[in-house]
Amino acid sequence: MLTVGVDIGSITTKAAVLGDDGVVASVIIPSGSRPAEAAREAHDEVLRRAQVNDEALPTIATGYGRVTAPFPHTTVTEITCHAAGAHWSFPQVGLVVDIGGQDSKAIRVGPGGTVLDFAMNDKCAAGTGRFLEVMARALGVELGQMGALAAGVAEPTRISNLCTVFAESEVISYLARGTSKEEIIAGLHRSIANRVFGLVSRVGPRPEYVFTGGVARNSGVAAELKRLLGGPVRIPPDPQIVGAVGAAVIARRRTFDAK
Amino acid sequence: MSDKTTGTSGATELRAAEPGPVKPAGRLKADADLKQLMGKYYNGVFWAHRLHRPIAWITSGAPVEPLYAMGITPVYPENYGAILGSRKCAVEYCEIAEGAGYSRDLCSYARGSIGSMMADRGPLNGRGLPAPDVLICAKNICNVVVKWWEVMARHYNKPLFILDTPYVPEEPVKPHQLEFVRGQLEEMIAFLEKHTKRRLSRSRLVRVLENSTKTVALWEEVQRYRQASPSPSSALDMFTNMAPIVAIRGTDACVKYYRKLADELKERAAHGVGPVPNERYRLVWDNIAIWHNFRLMKYFHERGAVFVGETYTNAWGEYSFSPEDYKDPIMAMARQYSGVLLNVGPEVRLGRLLKMARDYRADGVVFHSNRSCKTYSLSQYFLARGVQEQLGLPTLFIEADMTDPRAYADAATKTRVDAFLEILEGRKEAGGVGATAGAGAGGRTC
Ligand code: SF4
Numbered sequence: 001m002l003t004v005g006v007d008i009g010s011i012t013t014k015a016a017v018l019g020d021d022g023v024v025a026s027v028i029i030p031s032g033s034r035p036a037e038a039a040r041e042a043h044d045e046v047l048r049r050a051q052v053n054d055e056a057l058p059t060i061a062t063g064y065g066r067v068t069a070p071f072p073h074t075t076v077t078e079i080t081c082h083a084a085g086a087h088w089s090f091p092q093v094g095l096v097v098d099i100g101g102q103d104s105k106a107i108r109v110g111p112g113g114t115v116l117d118f119a120m121n122d123k124c125a126a127g128t129g130r131f132l133e134v135m136a137r138a139l140g141v142e143l144g145q146m147g148a149l150a151a152g153v154a155e156p157t158r159i160s161n162l163c164t165v166f167a168e169s170e171v172i173s174y175l176a177r178g179t180s181k182e183e184i185i186a187g188l189h190r191s192i193a194n195r196v197f198g199l200v201s202r203v204g205p206r207p208e209y210v211f212t213g214g215v216a217r218n219s220g221v222a223a224e225l226k227r228l229l230g231g232p233v234r235i236p237p238d239p240q241i242v243g244a245v246g247a248a249v250i251a252r253r254r255t256f257d258a259k
Numbered sequence: 260m261s262d263k264t265t266g267t268s269g270a271t272e273l274r275a276a277e278p279g280p281v282k283p284a285g286r287l288k289a290d291a292d293l294k295q296l297m298g299k300y301y302n303g304v305f306w307a308h309r310l311h312r313p314i315a316w317i318t319s320g321a322p323v324e325p326l327y328a329m330g331i332t333p334v335y336p337e338n339y340g341a342i343l344g345s346r347k348c349a350v351e352y353c354e355i356a357e358g359a360g361y362s363r364d365l366c367s368y369a370r371g372s373i374g375s376m377m378a379d380r381g382p383l384n385g386r387g388l389p390a391p392d393v394l395i396c397a398k399n400i401c402n403v404v405v406k407w408w409e410v411m412a413r414h415y416n417k418p419l420f421i422l423d424t425p426y427v428p429e430e431p432v433k434p435h436q437l438e439f440v441r442g443q444l445e446e447m448i449a450f451l452e453k454h455t456k457r458r459l460s461r462s463r464l465v466r467v468l469e470n471s472t473k474t475v476a477l478w479e480e481v482q483r484y485r486q487a488s489p490s491p492s493s494a495l496d497m498f499t500n501m502a503p504i505v506a507i508r509g510t511d512a513c514v515k516y517y518r519k520l521a522d523e524l525k526e527r528a529a530h531g532v533g534p535v536p537n538e539r540y541r542l543v544w545d546n547i548a549i550w551h552n553f554r555l556m557k558y559f560h561e562r563g564a565v566f567v568g569e570t571y572t573n574a575w576g577e578y579s580f581s582p583e584d585y586k587d588p589i590m591a592m593a594r595q596y597s598g599v600l601l602n603v604g605p606e607v608r609l610g611r612l613l614k615m616a617r618d619y620r621a622d623g624v625v626f627h628s629n630r631s632c633k634t635y636s637l638s639q640y641f642l643a644r645g646v647q648e649q650l651g652l653p654t655l656f657i658e659a660d661m662t663d664p665r666a667y668a669d670a671a672t673k674t675r676v677d678a679f680l681e682i683l684e685g686r687k688e689a690g691g692v693g694a695t696a697g698a699g700a701g702g703r704t705c
Pocket of ligand 1: 402
């Protein structure tokens with residue numbers, strides 16, 4: 001049986017098709033200014049990659065654009081989907097830390113991948129993927145290189161501003177003072193991890209820890225998070241599609257339940 | 260679907276046999292009376308000076324009974340702030356205050372009311388509130404009011420009395436604290452007598468206290484009907500209906516109004532009528548209402564969730580007096596006004612919240628983390644932990660401000676609400692995603 005999950009985020013839209021043996025196909029595209037169109041495109045593309053042509057497959061949309069998705073679907077929030085997606089990869093999961101394009105969240109997960117509690121930072125871009133993007137531009141480095149660049153740094157620079165705009169000027173002033181890019185990047189990673197750790201403390205840390213969302217690709221943030229949590233942090237093979245996979249997992253469960 | 264048979268009263272059991280109503284109840288019939296009653300109160304406020312009645316600007320936690328007993332008209336800048344919020348014009352007045360240098364971190368009731376005072380403009384009759392003759396500030400709700408009242412007293416150059424009520428970490432209130440507050444109350448009465456040239460008669464005070472007690476008993480009766488399923492009213496109704504108990508508690512008109520409201524809710528409960536007939540989730544609300552966004556409440560209703568209790572409306576059930584109290588009314592007031600919700604320690608607050616959640620058979624608790632009100636919001640994470648650990652109920656945090664819509668993000672809030680309702684639904688189904696768990700094992704560990 002095949003099911004589909006589409007996660008329409010603020011910056012990227014992700015889609016996954018789930019089969020009996022796992023993820024059959026997945027796709028990540030930019031959301032652009034028209035989330036409904038991005039949803040349609042991601043949906044069609046993932047079906048094409050999975051080589052199926054069936055609009056009627058059980059489909060769940062999630063993410064901030066979930067309500068407007070222009071194909072037959074039901075909606076589930078990204079919080080529930082991330083828990084389900086993380087649990088699908090790591091059945092022992094106790095806490096999901098998700099850092100996406102414009103929000104970050106900590107989700108305490110119970111048996112069966114159910115959500116017990118969650119905390120979100122959703123009114124400010126500080127400590128999210130957008131924050132890293134802005135900083136990469138200010139530093140003139142590739143987003144994807146940041147983890148590797150920060151790897152050997154012993155003394156990360158202290159980034160004291162929580163606001164993205166102020167932190168950017170802080171970064172520029174460090175550069176002007178001659179601080180190395182590597183130290184600044186390590187400092188940025190630390191500040192993101194500290195911020196999300198505040199959310200973790202609200203819901204209560206509970207191993208096993210799973211890190212999802214686009215920022216989980218950044219090994220520097222992951223390492224800082226591990227230091228703060230004091231235990232191993234698991235990262236799914238493609239951390240960015242966990243919400244979409246979770247949506248497909250829930251669609252699958254509901255289809256079984258209905259039978 | 261909904262657990263219609265789990266009602267506690269005979270009335271609910273009776274109803275289970277009847278086909279349940281599908282249409283949500285509209286507005287309460289009493290709403291028309293409420294509008295009239297509060298309109299009359301504000302008319303009285305705007306006419307007070309022409310009728311040679313002194314006006315006192317007082318805080319919501321201040322003892323209003325001596326004022327009514329002395330024929331002084333109380334005016335509540337906080338209630339006015341709430342009106343600015345529900346009429347969706349708070350930002351306009353807040354910005355006037357902000358332009359004068361008041362920080363956006365300051366309570367929005369204070370900013371709105373100061374803005375309206377500075378511009379002498381407002382939504383009620385075009386102008387701001389009529390100037391005070393005296394100002395009374397009780398510290399039992401927060402420290403903001405102290406500075407806020409000082410600002411207003413300076414603006415009008417009128418005498419201000421600050422009633423100091425020491426913090427009560429645990430109940431009962433200590434005897435030395437009571438003695439101290441009694442002394443404060445006596446000073447307050449002497450202050451009022453001096454500046455308004457009116458005397459307080461003990462017998463009139465007792466009569467007003469009797470009315471307060473009757474009002475509170477009726478208020479509690481109103482709340483009790485909400486133990487029924489479906490609940491006959493929601494937070495929406497209760498937030499609007501608390502205006503009289505705040506502003507005109509102690510008057511005959513107030514008693515009469517709540518008698519009528521109680522009868523209406525009794526009738527609704529007996530016939531299974533309520534704002535969410537297919538009630539699926541029963542919730543408790545903590546903190547002040549989001550006055551500018553009652554739509555959010557409707558969002559809950561449309562998804563089968565109803566608020567069956569609020570710590571905020573419940574707090575007004577505290578001002579009741581016994582016949583024993585009338586022998587020493589000042590001492591009795593000292594006790595009541597010391598133990599108000601925002602003047603007690605978090606443990607006491609938790610105890611009251613847990614009791615409410617149990618009595619009203621709540622499925623979860625929603626915390627409005629109110630950017631304005633720090634005293635109310637500060638201990639909420641402690642309270643949430645208590646609710647989770649001691650009752651095993653899930654909790655939700657909504658970040659907003661009671662009157663300032665600039666501190667609220669609609670889409671993000673609705674996602675949180677949806678996720679919370681998914682948690683509640685998951686608990687009702689008691690299922691899980693176990694069927695496919697582990698199938699995607701892999702990935703890396705760092
Ligand atoms: S800070 Fe809270 S208690 Fe104080 S005036 Fe504002 S809303 Fe009322």
